[in-house]
Every structure is written in structure tokens, then in C-alpha cells.
Amino acid sequence: MNATAHSFIVNIDVPDLAAAEVFYLAAFGLRIGRRLGAGAVELLGGPTPLYLLQNEAGSAATEDGEVRDYERHWTPLHLDWVVDDIDAALVRAVTAGATLEQPVRNRPWGWIAVLADPFGHGFCLIQFSREGYDALVE
Secondary structure, eight states, rough: OTTTSOOOEEEESSSHHHHHHHHHHHOOOOOEEEEOOOTTEEEEEESSSSEEEEOTTTTTSSSSSBOOOSSSSSSSOEEEEEOOOOHHHHHHHHHOOEEEEEEEEEEEEEEEEEOOOOOSSEEEEEEEEEEEEGGGGO
């Protein structure tokens, strides 16, 4: 892969790579790209590659002895999956193993549901209205 082929990639640390693979394929219709050794898999089918990395909380993060410490849903980064049909996407995600934390709510720009994957990673499903975020512009 050419290093400039994508403007960014997304890495998600998971404690169980096999289970994460099953979830992300089923919930979001992604497909396996490459396996990068025993501890990583590339998933394709979204706007950028998503890499699942086998890393548990408390595992070594740096050579200096820092360990991974994961906080709940509102970490500095979480994924919003933009969908065409939030109700169908919600059923698909929950059937695949997601936990619904806040049901679908209407907003001026569309609809949002707050969920967690089977490993506690927070994510949202978003269906934009025709106006989308332009509905917020003053």
C-alpha cells in the first residue's frame, strides 16, 4: 500500500482480535484486507482502512514502561458511523453484539444513537437529515 493512498487510518485496540473481527464485519459490512501477523487485521469497505490491534488494557504501550489505560465512551476519539438508515444500522449493530447506550434521538441535523462495541469502545450511528450539519449554521 502506498503511504499516501489515505489521508488517515483508524486503529482500534481490542482484547480479543477474533471476536472483534466477527463484530466489525457483521455490524458494519466491512471485509478483511490483510492480516498483519497474529496481532492485527486490516478491515476494508469504509472510507479509510480500519485496523484491529490485539492490545488489552494494562498491556505495555511503550518501551519506557507505560501501559494502556482505556477510559469509557468519551475518550478524545471515538467513531461516528454515518448511515443511510439508522434503524436498520442499529438492528445490525445490536445483532452483531453492540450495546445500545442511548436510543435514537432526533437532532436538528439528523438522528443519533450511542452504542458500545463488545469491548466497551463507544461509537455513534448518525443519519443526517437533508440539511445535515448545515442546519446548525447561523
